[in-house]
Amino acid sequence: MRAAAPGPCVLVIFGASGDLTRRKLIPALYDLFQRRQMPDRFAILGVSRSPMGNDAFREHLREWAAKFAHSHSDEAWRAFADRVHYCAADAAEPGAFAAIGAGIERAGERHACASSILFYLAVAPQLYLPIIDNIAASGLVTEGKRWCSINTETLPWQRIIVEKPFGVDLESARTLNRALGRTFEEESIYRIDHYLGKELVQNLLVLRFANTIFEPLWNRRYIDHVQITAAEEVGVESRGAFYDEAGAVRDMIQSHLLQVLALAAMEPPARYEDTAIRREKIKVTEAIRVVSPQEASARCAMGQYGAGPRSDKSYREARGVAPGSETETFAAIRFDIDNWRWSGVPFFVRTGKAMARKLTEVALTFRQPPIELFSTLREAHPSCGSRPPNRLIINIQPEEGISLRFEGKVPGEMRIESVKLDFDYVARFGGEPIEAYGPLILDAMRGDQTLFKHRDEVEGAWSAVMPFLDPALRRGIAGNYRAGSWGPRESEILLARSGCSWHNPGIEETR
Template sequence: MVSRVIPVDPFDLVVFGATGDLANRKILPGLYRRFFSGQIPEGARIIGAARTEMDTAAFRAHARAAIDEHVGAGKRNAAQIEAFLNILEYVPIDAMGEGGWNELKALVRPQMINAFYFSVAPALFGPLAERLHAFGIATSQARIVVEKPFGRDLASAKVLNTTLAEHFDETQIYRIDHYLGKETVQNLMAVRFANILFEPLWNAQFVDHVQITVAETVGVGGRGSYYDKSGAMRDMVQNHLMQLLCLIAMEPPYHFDPDAVRDEKLKVIRALQPVSAADIVRGQYLAHRSDDGKGHQPGYLEDAENPDSRTESYIALRVHVANWRWKGTPFYLRTGKRLRARTSEIAITFKEPPHSIFDEADETWRENVLVIRLQPNEGMNLKMMIKEPGPGGMRLVQVPLDMSFAEALGEDGADIPDAYERLIMDVIRGNQTLFMRGDEVEAAWAWTDPIIEGWTARGDRPQGYDAGSSGPEDALMLMHRDGRRWREIRE
């Protein structure tokens, strides 16, 4: 199976913060890969804008270094790189002042599709939006892309939305969450709504529980002071895990249309029940010293440079969706730093059959489980019970029906674009389906804020957990008291 590449119309894409880390790791390499695949048409231009003083030649050299570092050797074609670099321009700009804006206006062609990527701190979103209009650069057809965090609570999210709305219509604002650009996340919607197989079973009558796990092996070193003001709840649960929960729990939209999909996601967020203190586990990873005593990995408190920090690097929650479809079915969410393996997955565990015709005296019954792997090795896995081969009676064994995209789609079809690549191309197309709407962001904060305020008022301290483990012991008990257990964290 060969994946199809559908070119977009010519465009001008302005990347504010073009010399920053995100642009270096994701945006510029991703745009090159789309160019290499033939998706970026002749006549398109990418304009870098940042406070760094450099000319276009220096910016092209910067982009070449980013491509060399972050693009695989199989796509680093000298002629293609040179052609891509030739569509790059650069303007030094003062986001808070007047410098560079007239030069940017001279470069942006109003007759083209115009998109402006705000790869900058949220404090600069307002000034950038204001100056794009003040200097007559952004038209009524322009699109802006804003990175998370979308505020740090409901009040700040409302201020941010109001600021952007002063200069841009909601249809022009693309709030990007790269998890929604992952191939497997979109395939989740296809599996649910393009097949009759699962949707009739996708409810509390047949689903025992759902687990959503996003585990990381890295700590917060290098960004500890920033992370300490955020924590796992704000950094991951309020956006990434919330979006995955919505796609699992949402009702079928009337059409695969941006507002239809986002309307159904919003209903899920508004149906989330408040979470009690007993259904929350928070943790901080501890320092680790190797057995020979020579190697040392700092703990969270050391990485955060705050010995009295009460910010969580791990959180697990039991969540309920108060509607007819999911009444009584728990959703278990967990995410953390410095865990055993880097993995992101959604596991839908179905209930046992109401009656077994088999002799289970010597068997441990296992449920059917549909596992959607987001990383690494994107794909899906359905665990089923079958007869173990061989004579000697009916012995049951659980086996996987495994679909790795890399294996199922073949060498050509497995060339899966990075999430940022897909989402930026969706911006150029004007498709907002995979981007969050303002009311969706505010609803998520309205649910999250009381949880954070609760543990702050109680003075709760996160529980320590060993680096390289599966998280705090209390997280295991969160499942065990329900007669369930977490899936093993492994790549």
């Protein structure tokens, strides 16, 4: 991956008065600024309709930055806020771009960072298309077809970061990709996935490709099945209205968990470089079997939480949720990857709200040894009978670490017990929370697309989940699992059909 310095640019945030900007983007940028990681020359131009001047905008952001940034001082804020400007405009109106263009020019000249522009779409998804079309019509994107430029490295650039959700289905994602592609080269489009933090990606790549011992076993010969879990303890809380339109498959599986699956399943990239890594991820996404609507019901389990120990209100009683809603707050899906490495190995992906505990992990269960050597001792020593298979768990949240379960002999007697090798990242390396947005924006300024999704990945992930969006799969799910449990019974049945069971660690268990 290129570690080039981020280039001088004007960052134009559409949706400047909104929640994402004040709670995430500005605090993350302010943190980077204080750590001297921002480019020497940069400016930020916020765009939204609320009438405000520069000073009022800076004042509005100050309290949020003080609250959400890791450190804050009046002096640092003054220096940072000097780079922040505001343009009150309706970005969905083509006429607004004269003022926006002038704002970019002024900010660029003042901070000597004119010509390169990073657009950030932090607005509601229905505004993506009109704003992209208006950017196209404004003439602000001048970079043209980079592949036929003489020296792309020396040209000013224009890039765009697009927030999630990226479409609501395959068709809308394609429409959005086409609109983006009319104006920007694919290498200038940054489809952000803040969930896919740098740490997770790098940890998985290092574990797999900086060691000799795992990769030879990482295939259909030795792996029985793979489980990817992202469970949340909380319910929908105040996001009921948004969530009710989306549901677990759109909100988590299509957008995030298929990315984790791609990292766990991809081939080794030829180089540690963004294009090489993305190429391998695309190949996995394309190999995920797209099942027929008839097959889908036997390959998934949908759920919606009812009241339980984690919440005295059911999902349907949450604010913003439609009465009688059949939106799933839990989904478990079996995916198959039809390629040489993974043919026949099920990948079970599940996610849910109001679950027994917060947990994000990838668990690989190995096949049993070819011969049960110790089974002849079973009568005298019952523990020598069938033993649990080896299992490798990569825990992403809440306690980042890796554990390997294997079988060991108890000293002094012929008894076998499962034991664990456990590696805890924080205990070993120490750690401080890493806010995903800052490093991602810096990557976009550098031109590093490793952590951003390619058009083909997004469309591949939509193709894979489309059969599971059928409303018929959600009929009658209301209250089929209690808040605070591991999801509906159907989820256990889904795995039992393949002779597997979920890894549901107890509340005290780390991995």
